[in-house]
Amino acid sequence: MTSISPERAGMPSPDIPPGVLTPPEPRWRRSLPALKQVPFVVLLAGFSVLFIYPFLWLVSASLKSRADVFNNKLIPSHFVFHNYAKIWSVAPFLHWFANSMYISILAAVLVTFASALTAFAFAYFRFPLRNFLFGCVLATMMLPTVVTMIPVYLIWHHIGLSSSQIPLWAPNLFGSAFYIFLQRQFFMGIPRTYFEAARMDGDNYFTMFWRIAVPLAKPALIVTFLFEFKAKWNDLMTPLIYLHGYHQYTVPLGLYNLLGVYSPSAGGQGDYEWLMAGFVLATAPLLIIFAFGQRYFVRGITLQGYKG
Amino acid sequence: MIWGAILSFTDYSVVAPTHNVGLANYRAIGNDPYALLSLKNSFEMTAIYVPFEMGLALLFASMLAKLSRFDGFFRTVFYLPVMTPTVAIGGMYLLMFNGPYGLVDQFLGIFHIPEPYWLTDPNWIKPGIAAMLVWQVGGNTVLYLAAIKNVPQQLYEAAAIDGASAWRRFKDVTLPMISPTLFFTFIILTVYGLQVFDQIYTAFYNPSNAKISSDTSLMYVIYLFQQAFSYLHMGFASAMAWLLFGIIMVITAVQIVVSKRFVYYEGEQTR
Numbered sequence: 001m002t003s004i005s006p007e008r009a010g011m012p013s014p015d016i017p018p019g020v021l022t023p024p025e026p027r028w029r030r031s032l033p034a035l036k037q038v039p040f041v042v043l044l045a046g047f048s049v050l051f052i053y054p055f056l057w058l059v060s061a062s063l064k065s066r067a068d069v070f071n072n073k074l075i076p077s078h079f080v081f082h083n084y085a086k087i088w089s090v091a092p093f094l095h096w097f098a099n100s101m102y103i104s105i106l107a108a109v110l111v112t113f114a115s116a117l118t119a120f121a122f123a124y125f126r127f128p129l130r131n132f133l134f135g136c137v138l139a140t141m142m143l144p145t146v147v148t149m150i151p152v153y154l155i156w157h158h159i160g161l162s163s164s165q166i167p168l169w170a171p172n173l174f175g176s177a178f179y180i181f182l183q184r185q186f187f188m189g190i191p192r193t194y195f196e197a198a199r200m201d202g203d204n205y206f207t208m209f210w211r212i213a214v215p216l217a218k219p220a221l222i223v224t225f226l227f228e229f230k231a232k233w234n235d236l237m238t239p240l241i242y243l244h245g246y247h248q249y250t251v252p253l254g255l256y257n258l259l260g261v262y263s264p265s266a267g268g269q270g271d272y273e274w275l276m277a278g279f280v281l282a283t284a285p286l287l288i289i290f291a292f293g294q295r296y297f298v299r300g301i302t303l304q305g306y307k308g
Numbered sequence: 309m310i311w312g313a314i315l316s317f318t319d320y321s322v323v324a325p326t327h328n329v330g331l332a333n334y335r336a337i338g339n340d341p342y343a344l345l346s347l348k349n350s351f352e353m354t355a356i357y358v359p360f361e362m363g364l365a366l367l368f369a370s371m372l373a374k375l376s377r378f379d380g381f382f383r384t385v386f387y388l389p390v391m392t393p394t395v396a397i398g399g400m401y402l403l404m405f406n407g408p409y410g411l412v413d414q415f416l417g418i419f420h421i422p423e424p425y426w427l428t429d430p431n432w433i434k435p436g437i438a439a440m441l442v443w444q445v446g447g448n449t450v451l452y453l454a455a456i457k458n459v460p461q462q463l464y465e466a467a468a469i470d471g472a473s474a475w476r477r478f479k480d481v482t483l484p485m486i487s488p489t490l491f492f493t494f495i496i497l498t499v500y501g502l503q504v505f506d507q508i509y510t511a512f513y514n515p516s517n518a519k520i521s522s523d524t525s526l527m528y529v530i531y532l533f534q535q536a537f538s539y540l541h542m543g544f545a546s547a548m549a550w551l552l553f554g555i556i557m558v559i560t561a562v563q564i565v566v567s568k569r570f571v572y573y574e575g576e577q578t579r
Binding site: 043050052145149150255256259275290294301 | 368371372374375376377378382383384385386387388389391392393394395396399400402403404411443446447450451454499503505506509510514529532533536537542545546548549550552553556557560
């Protein structure tokens with residue numbers, strides 16, 4: 001791993017032009033005249049169908065009866081809203097939902113603040129080997145998750161927590177390389193004089209972090225929270241490893257199991273309409289946070305790809 | 309992580325006592341037809357997926373860059389699939405690509421295109437998986453769109469004065485200027501393609517069809533996961549993980565060397 005420096009390996013390098021952290025000013029007009037845009041709008045609208053239709057299909061399928069769920073009609077012949085009531089009773093869906101919620105929120109909060117503390121230390125303090133250590137943090141981004149998956153499991157196994165929900169969120173106490181990188185960029189953008197002024201007023205390092213750095217870097221913290229929430233909400237592999245009790249399951253793992261329960265080839269009744277309702281309910285929270293936090297997602301993605 | 313490296317030289321299985329077995333695990337990978345097959349599957353799928361994804365993202369991004377209205381709307385629409393849980397995508401794939409009964413083949417049937425059995429025909433499993441992954445192209449589209457919008461406008465004006473056509477402006481101005489972003493995503497997508505797990509595991513290895521699934525859908529990471537947590541061959545799986553890490557490093561190194569010719573970094577000369 002040492003043979004390739006992170007920067008050469010396509011990792012974002014720390015010097016990011018200022019336009020990325022603040023939304024870039026529209027310095028020019030690159031768009032076409034209105035009339036010439038029409039063909040592009042039509043084409044893109046055509047492509048949009050590819051992205052939208054599966055959602056409509058999913059919602060429609062979730063409102064069909066068992067006999068109709070495979071017929072692919074966009075409008076169900078009769079609406080079975082009952083499916084959404086059923087899913088809570090045919091499976092411990094409420095448990096799963098609550099599990100997913102508490103794990104995702106806890107994990108996201110932990111990783112946000114742990115990463116912020118680390119990032120603040122890297123941005124504010126000058127200490128020996130700082131750049132080397134930061135390079136080490138960045139290098140862990142290159143490591144495939146499967147490489148750490150087994151040793152991490154064995155550590156939890158030795159502690160005796162390998163079939164609890166704790167391993168799903170506790171690793172976030174140590175922060176995460178990508179978020180540390182992202183937040184460090186924000187903290188470095190805060191003028192040092194702010195901190196010097198605060199110090200004159202008798203602030204210690206922690207109050208400086210809490211009262212100056214955190215409020216000013218709020219967008220980065222929100223990006224971190226949203227990204228991590230989404231990642232944990234979707235995660236299937238980790239729950240597959242650690243969760244074994246039916247009521248411990250998270251939503252993805254529960255739905256994954258229902259695929260088997262309802263499949264005719266495994267002795268089920270083919271009640272895919274309940275499954276579809278479950279998929280809709282699993283997607284809903286993400287769409288809601290996306291509706292409120294879209295600009296943060298866009299900004300986070302843009303930052304991800306930036307390299308100097 | 310280092311523990312993982314040590315483990316890969318043992319026959320650790322959680323329950324039985326551990327022995328040091330030297331390089332035997334790595335030799336065993338070479339002798340395991342499924343390990344080699346899954347590696348080949350992962351590579352083939354990634355080889356289909358990466359160009360497909362990058363091409364579409366570039367197409368969408370360059371069209372979006374030309375709009376002054378509705379671009380926000382389309383960006384949101386294209387990004388929606390990225391917000392969909394991977395398990396839901398895998399499950400929907402199962403129904404929508406369900407041979408002639410699925411939505412996709414019924415759609416293709418309208419145009420009298422032959423309707424493949426996406427879930428069982430070995431020739432169509434990998435393109436199908438790649439298509440499922442490409443549905444989430446919105447993330448890259450947003451990335452490329454930002455990169456295109458960061459290209460200084462003067463370059464286009466200069467090119468236009470020199471009489472460059474729209475295609476030449478795209479090929480000789482846009483592409484070189486966003487080549488660092490393209491290169492970055494090229495690496496990231498390759499690494500992602502080799503490691504993708506959730507969607508494929510849901511669609512092809514859920515409790516109902518684990519037995520029917522054809523070997524064509526056996527990806528390297530899925531086989532690794534089964535070895536580690538179904539058969540508890542932790543040492544073997546660790547060896548597989550480190551082999552994957554080595555492969556990824558080699559691929560990345562090759563990509564870096566090859567791309568030196570194509571990637572343009574602004575201000576490179578002054579560095």
